Structure formats: structure tokens, C-alpha cells
Amino acid sequence: MDVRQVRQFLAVVDTGSVHAAATQLLVAQPSVSQTLRRLEHELNTELFHRTGRRMVLTVAGRALVRPARDLVRALDVARATVESADGLQAGRLAISSMPSQAVHPLPALIGRFRDAVKSCGVVCDG
Amino acid sequence: MDVRQVRQFLAVVDTGSVHAAATQLLVAQPSVSQTLRRLEHELNTELFHRTGRRMVLTVAGRALVRPARDLVRALDVARATVESADGLQAGRLAISSMPSQAVHPLPALIGRFRDAVKSCGVVCDG
DNA sequence: ATTTCTTACGACACGCGTAAGAATG
DNA sequence: CATTCTTACGCGTGTCGTAAGAAAT
Secondary structure, three states, X not given: OOHHHHHHHHHHHHHOOHHHHHHHHOOOHHHHXXXXXXXXXXXXXXXXXXXXXXXXXXXXXXXXXHHHHHHHHHHHXXXXXXXXXXXXXXXXXXXXXXXXXXXXXXXHHHHHHHHHHHOOOOOOOO | OOHHHHHHHHHHHHHXXXXXXXXXXXXXXXXXXXXXXXXXXXXXXXXXXEEOOEEEEOHHHHHHHHHHHHHHHHHHHHHHHHHHHHHOOOOOOOOOOOXXXXXXXXXXXXXXXXHHHHOOOOOOOO
């Protein structure tokens, strides 16, 4: 099972036909058909009832929809996360404290923070 | 980005080295190395700092860990879901209750349950 | 007769393994 | 010198596209 297969599966579910799904995905219909076949074969289950030219979800297919959407969402989240983290290469951290903390535990904590941060390859100046 | 790539990435994260990850995944080291390279190239980001023979997560790599685990978990859930749905073609549900609930709210709840279940194509007798 | 799904086939890309090179401790 | 990561290359598999067949409205 693969997210590519799941994507095509969901496209068929949403559009209601292999043809429309292929159009939406910018691929040819046979590709979607073959992907679906292979997915069903891997899972040892029929995902759709083929009644002539209509694709109707089976019980297993219906069960797959929800986790399938979670899966593609998880992948989108992963990509978005690394993209946003990519922009966080530089930043500024300001720390203010009351005098009573300025000597005990603050310097030690800052030192540990710098060490931890440096071990990740982050340059820390100031 | 793909679950296979993410799996190998997480293996490297967990084991701390490409070598150990490859051993754990039952593949050769160069495969993992190449997968990692390709993943980094796709994401336009370095995921690890290569300091000699040590692999240390970059900021982007560190950010990817959490959503990566969510992703593989989502895929496992998807597979488990369809597998269990496949086996749940027939089953038996026993409900017991205290007398005080037996007339209010139980029958109504059971009725709604039967309706919901029937809309999924499940036959419900008894 | 048109629309839609499926099968067949050839081309291209991807992933993996083996082998060899580079670098670190 | 041994361990580890990387690059190079060959092979098998998978995916896609085009073309042709089958079924249904």
C-alpha cells in the first residue's frame, strides 16, 4: 500500500468514476484502473463493486476512505512542516528576567540551551 | 515524498546511523543512503548534518520526525482498518444492561445503531 | 453508438544490490 | 586499519501512455 495508490483511490471515490478521477489526476484512465486493481490485489479485498460502468464502494472500500484521507493529510502536514522549518534557519531569542533569577538559575539554563542548540548545528551568537 | 522514504528516514533517526537503519530494514546501506539523498533533494533541504560518519538531525530533519511518525502510523491504521473490515463480514453483538436503562435509552440507541449500520449495507437480524 | 472500464504492450524511471572510493577515528 | 557514508553501475519491478477489446445505457 502506498500513498500514490491511496490518492488515486480517493480520487475515484470523490469523482465516482475512474474516468473523472484520471482527468482530475492528470493521468490516463488505464493507469488508475491498474492502480486500483493492484491495490485490491495487495489488500486481498474488493474495494469497489463493478456494476457495469458504475463504481460502488464495498464495505472494505467504505472503511478505507476515512483512514485514507488521514493518510494523505498526514503526508501534506509532513511536507508543510519541513517547508516551514526550512524558513526558520535564523531567529532571535530575547530573555528578560527578574534580578532574583538573573544569577541563579538563568545562566546555567542558558548555557545548557546553547549546548543543546549547538549540537543541532545551530550557530548561536550574542 | 513517499512512505518508503519516510520509513527509511525514521529508521536512520532511531538507530542513529545509515548502517544500523539498513540492517533493521533488511536492505543494503547504499539504498538507504540514496533514498535519504533523494528525499533531501525533493524537499530542497538537508535533513542530516554529515559530520564525518555521524548523522545529526538538522532543524528541518528534527521538524520532520513527528509528522513522519504520524504518517507511517496513518498508513498502518489504513491497512489494519481494511483488514478488519474484511473480516467483519459477519459478527455477533451482545448487549446487557441494568433494568433501569432497559426501557429508556437503550431501545432508541439500538434503533439508531441499526439504521446507521444498515446504511452501510450490513444485514442486521435479531 | 457513445461512454466507460479493462487488458495488452512497449518505454521510461525508480529502487535495490554489488562493488569500489572517500573519510573519519 | 576498521567502520561508515557515498558514488557508480546493472538488473528487476512498477508506472505510465497508447491502442484495442468488452460491457452497458
